[in-house]
């Protein structure tokens with residue numbers, strides 16, 4: 001789901017759209033309003049993890065470094081490596097039918113790219129009553145990497 005003004009003006013529109021998205025497997029089964037916030041914050045978290053890797057804070061960034069940071073964020077290399085580690089810990093190969101079936105449970109939106117995968121898995125793990133196995137692994141690995 002992509003948030004627009006209409007979702008804030010009438011929350012029924014949001015709920016209807018969310019239900020439709022779940023039926024169409026666009027989102028994982030526990031997806032709700034709070035999940036959207038967790039999803040967006042997870043994008044910010046991934047961006048922050050990239051900055052941390054460069055030892056940077058956003059205010060003190062030379063433009064050439066800013067370009068490298070943006071490129072790294074766009075490549076979603078951190079999200080990709082977390083996904084790989086999560087699959088490995090579940091005994092799943094990077095590709096294949098079993099892996100595909102496991103990833104599909106998170107919804108089609110999470111399959112658009114590894115950045116969306118990371119944000120959907122994090123919001124599922126944080127907000128759903130019964131998160132997917134892969135989402136729990138992603139949260140666990142992210143917490144470890146953040147030193148929590």
Ligand SMILES: [Zn+2]
Nearest residue numbers: 039043116119
């Ligand atoms: Zn997103």
